[in-house]
Amino acid sequence: MAPVLNIVGAGHVGRALGRLFHAHGVFAVQDVLTRSEASAQAAAAFIGAGRALADMAAMRPAAVWMLAVSDDRIGELAHQLAASCTLRDAVVFHCSGAKASAELAPMRAAGASVASVHPVRSFADPQQVAAAFAGTFCGVEGDAGALALLNPAFEAIGARMVAIDAAAKTxxxxxxxxxxxxxxxxxxxxxxxxxxxxxxxxxxxxxxxxxxxxxxxxxxxxxxxxxxxxxxxxxxxxxxxxxxxxxxxxxxxxxxxxxxxxxxxxxxxxxxxxxx
CATH class of the missing domain: 1.10.1040.20 (ProC-like, C-terminal domain)
Structure with a gap:
């Protein structure tokens, strides 16, 4: 059974990666949370899986959580998710190139292992990205437990993983x-x-x-x-x-x-x- 994945923020990056994870059977997409139900429904339709949500409190426990939101929202959402969701033994990662996995510290304190995985490419056209993702480099850093799951997961959708120094993330x-x-x-x-x-x-x-x-x-x-x-x-x-x-x-x-x-x-x- 593929690990269950919750997606928080499903803009271009979240949609493209969600579709890839679903299409390759890497993760079982469960809940897709965005700021509005309409955008969540559109994201779930693009991904081809997932329950559309606009209420964080309705999110169910999952083995993996992907935060595909703007850089400035990561810290705020980490606090909110840590306070409202069950995260013990979960793997949580964000997709920011500018912020390190330390932004997810509240979720680590709630029992999760955390990481950041940044695909180095433009996501202006998520459909094109999903169709031609193979060979994409991804800068990755974080907890060893999180990386043990995420490295093979991203490799399964065609990514080329590159370890980076979290202290030099900016x-x-x-x-x-x-x-x-x-x-x-x-x-x-x-x-x-x-x-x-x-x-x-x-x-x-x-x-x-x-x-x-x-x-x-x-x-x-x-x-x-x-x-x-x-x-x-x-x-x-x-x-x-x-x-x-x-x-x-x-x-x-x-x-x-x-x-x-x-x-x-x-x-x-x-x-x-x-x-x-």
Whole structure:
């Protein structure tokens, strides 16, 4: 018999993982709790299993509890669940990349073993994620008892588990923000700068596409130092200064972004050339 799973919070992450656990027979989805009965019903329908709930007091005991809620709600819900639900000998985990398993301390005090499991990918389209989850890396840390159950459970749905240092959880999550969110911001700056030079958006996107794709491919194939090219890699300080002034004159906020990125890129260039 698959262990019984309760899901607290069933947005994109909770729905995708719930569907995967159900479809692979890893866990038996029991109760699905969200802020409204309508959203809980929609989540249970997406998952294909589970009783939709909007009342925490109605949740039944379970062997496993997944908290798939926003970072800021984890601590609050941990206190509420510890006070209202039977948790002795249960495994509880949250899916936050920014918060460590210590956020679940009240539930540990109530007898549960706790962990965090963070899938490193975008969940903007939960249906697509559920269909193509295999190979997804998951950063994991927590109690040994919890990990003994969760590691094979996630591996059964195709995850690749990576142990992380709980004390560095915020820096770990910042790494994903750099690789995803801030990359998007930098590309947005490039597209806006092309448009400022009179290039239509659709053409600007096609201009940037090969540069971005080739650069990403080179970073992952060769490493950042070898992949770095352009005026800073060549030591062309005059060109960088002219660009800094021109971008700042065009858009001060983007100029500040350019300056910050240039400072970091000079450091990368020094590593490229073997300097300390």
């Amino acid at each position: 820096v770990y999550h910042a790494a994903s923000v750099f690789a995803s969110n801030y990359l998007t911001t930098v590309l947005d700056a490039a597209l806006r700068a092309y448009q400022a030079a009179g290039i239509p958006f659709d053409v600007a996107r096609e201009l940037a596409r090969p540069l971005a794709n080739e650069t990403l491919a080179n970073v992952f194939r060769l490493g950042p130092e070898a992949a770095l090219s352009g005026p800073i890699a060549r030591g062309d300080t005059a060109t960088v200064a002219r660009q800094q002034a021109a971008v700042t004159d065009w858009n001060p906020a983007t100029g500040a972004l350019y300056e910050a990125l240039a400072t970091a890129t000079w450091d990368l260039a020094r590593r490229k050339h073997g300097e300390q």
